[in-house]
Amino acid sequence: MRALQIDHFGDLDVLALVDVPEPHPAGDEVLVRVIASAVNPVDDKTREGAIGEGTPPVPMTLGWELAGVVVQAGTSGLPTGERVFGMSHQLATGRGTWADLVAIPAASIARAPSSVSLVEAATLPLPGLTAWQTLDWLQVGQGDKLLVAGAAGAVGGLAVQLARARGAQVDALVSRQAQIEVVRELGADHATTDRTTLRAGAYDAVFDTFGAFVTDAVADGGRYASIATQAGPVPDLSHRRVATTVNQVREDGNGLAELAAAVDSGRLRIRVGAQYAVHSAKAAHEHFRRGRLTGKIALVF
Numbered sequence: 311m312r313a314l315q316i317d318h319f320g321d322l323d324v325l326a327l328v329d330v331p332e333p334h335p336a337g338d339e340v341l342v343r344v345i346a347s348a349v350n351p352v353d354d355k356t357r358e359g360a361i362g363e364g365t366p367p368v369p370m371t372l373g374w375e376l377a378g379v380v381v382q383a384g385t386s387g388l389p390t391g392e393r394v395f396g397m398s399h400q401l402a403t404g405r406g407t408w409a410d411l412v413a414i415p416a417a418s419i420a421r422a423p424s425s426v427s428l429v430e431a432a433t434l435p436l437p438g439l440t441a442w443q444t445l446d447w448l449q450v451g452q453g454d455k456l457l458v459a460g461a462a463g464a465v466g467g468l469a470v471q472l473a474r475a476r477g478a479q480v481d482a483l484v485s486r487q488a489q490i491e492v493v494r495e496l497g498a499d500h501a502t503t504d505r506t507t508l509r510a511g512a513y514d515a516v517f518d519t520f521g522a523f524v525t526d527a528v529a530d531g532g533r534y535a536s537i538a539t540q541a542g543p544v545p546d547l548s549h550r551r552v553a554t555t556v557n558q559v560r561e562d563g564n565g566l567a568e569l570a571a572a573v574d575s576g577r578l579r580i581r582v583g584a585q586y587a588v589h590s591a592k593a594a595h596e597h598f599r600r601g602r603l604t605g606k607i608a609l610v611f
């Protein structure tokens with residue numbers, strides 16, 4: 311079967327579509343025939359060797375998310391042929407999803423949303439779970455005032471929609487004028503490119519996707535979560551009784567089921583910017599790295 315692997319770190323030329331043995335699923339795993347996956351910032355950093363300590367050994371298959379059909383169900387109870395989607399913590403396990411077949415724990419997948427294609431579904435697991443779990447940590451609920459920094463990005467755009475669905479009022483910090491209309495359509499009330507206009511202490515919670523560290527914006531006693539691991543820790547705000555974290559996404563089949571339900575009920579819209587066949591992975595990455603994305607870059611197997 312085919313897998314997109316690297317055997318050393320470097321620029322895009324190190325990405326190679328190679329022939330590897332098919333995986334043998336363990337008892338708690340499901341064998342999935344992958345229809346699509348997607349490119350995420352972490353894949354780029356891993357390939358470049360920018361993650362450092364904790365990177366799995368080479369050769370490794372890259373990729374964190376998948377959508378496909380069940381080939382061997384193991385003990386999962388899922389029917390063969392079921393449409394599923396899932397997230398694999400590639401850095402923690404070395405189990406990449408950019409392959410024709412992936413053996414993945416049943417607890418890390420869920421039935422894919424029925425109202426979208428598997429290509430669309432494949433772009434949701436990593437940013438969707440990141441948004442969902444970080445909103446949980448921030449305890450975002452009815453009537454809360456939330457600021458999302460980087461709100462037009464993959465994680466940010468989902469966070470805006472999911473927070474609105476929880477009844478929060480959501481404002482957005484974005485990088486350029488063109489993104490203001492985008493995040494308003496996703497449900498943001500107020501959107502700005504200018505962090506100096508953010509009112510001090512105006513937010514119960516701040517969801518920071520790029521290391522903005524707009525800590526003045528959070529109210530005393532509030533919550534501040536960053537997901538920008540490589541930007542370092544959030545400054546200590548304990549003197550203002552603000553809880554802080556750099557949140558790390560976890561595999562979570564139940565969370566994926568919640569996301570699928572949100573998609574199928576129309577509360578969550580998936581944005582795909584472009585799709586590429588897996589043998590054009592280099593072109594997909596070049597597109598990804600040019601930035602100014604309007605949605606995620608899908609890889610189709």
Ligand SMILES: NC(=O)c1ccc[n+]([C@@H]2O[C@H](COP(=O)([O-])OP(=O)(O)OC[C@H]3O[C@@H](n4cnc5c(N)ncnc54)[C@H](OP(=O)(O)O)[C@@H]3O)[C@@H](O)[C@H]2O)c1
Nearest residue numbers: 351352440460462463464465484485520537557558559602
């Ligand atoms: N901790 C975790 O578990 C976890 C999980 C998922 C992702 N992440 C990390 O979270 C980050 C976001 O991921 P993503 O998939 O959402 O990436 P993304 O789609 O590239 O989104 C990042 C967003 O931040 C915006 N941005 C960047 N710099 C900005 C600035 N100075 N001012 C305003 N906006 C700015 C970008 O705007 P432009 O389009 O203009 O650049 C883009 O809209 C990445 O670093 C990723 O590695 C962490």
